[in-house]
Amino acid sequence: MTAALRARIDRRCAAGPFVIAIDGPAASGKGTIARRIAAALNLDHLDTGALYRAVGAAVLEAGGDPADEETAVAAARAIDAARLDPATLRTDAIGEAASKVAAIPAVRAALLAYQKSFAAAPPGGRGAVIDGRDIATVIAPEAPVKIFVTADPAIRAHRRYLELKDSRLGLTEAAVLADLEARDRRDSGRSVAPLRQAADARLLDTSRLDIDAAVAAALAIVEAVLD
Ligand code: CDP
Secondary structure, eight states, X not given: OOHXXXXXXXXXXHTSOEEEEEEOSTTSSHHHHXXXXXXXXXXXXXXXXXXXXXXXXXXXXXXXXXXXXXXXXXXXXXXXXXXXXXXXXXXXHHHHHHHHHTTOHHHHHHHHHHHHHHHHSOTTSSEEEEEESSIIIIIOTTOSEEEEEEOOHHHHHHHHHHHHTTTSTTOOHHHHHHXXXXXXXXXXXXXXXXXXXOTTOEEEEOTTOOHHHHHHHHHHHHHHHHO
């Protein structure tokens, strides 16, 4: 990354919070890209999937049904969004529960204010990279940079399989692909804030990119948008 890009980002941040919105389906690479470009540009990072995962995890822990509105909304109202540990929430069972609670409009409503205020006033005072499913469409539609990260389903399933295989004996890549496709269908088909590429978002297909190349491609998009 060039010093010139950093200097331009610094100027943009001085003029008001600078937001980069990153959306995409499961295991597309959006989370790692978001974390890495936030570090490179000295911006805050918000992983909004962790909010839905925290709600899903809380419901599972209490022995509840993630699709039950009353239970899921109570869990969404009770989480402390500023104090989550995303690393503890990355199991496939929690991902599945997250996508069920995320389809409930009142759960999304309960998590909206925190995300909107993070975008409007990032804690570090400069700007934020926010990743999820509805960032460019709902949370920060005014963000100057919007990136939709995607990859072929089979490649995403392979990546997720490698991530999960040590913690799940007997897991197969075919099972991971089936889960991922079911989750994509639920995320894209729900009535509120479905997963979709915003009209003005740039598409970044990571199917043939390793993570360093994907991060470089995302930074190139940021640079191109600022030109
Ligand atoms: O890492 P991965 O892409 O598998 O999932 P995640 O980003 O941690 O999100 C978990 C689930 O939360 C997704 O399947 C969505 O159903 C939901 N989610 C959402 O609805 N809206 C967001 N902004 C972020 C996540």
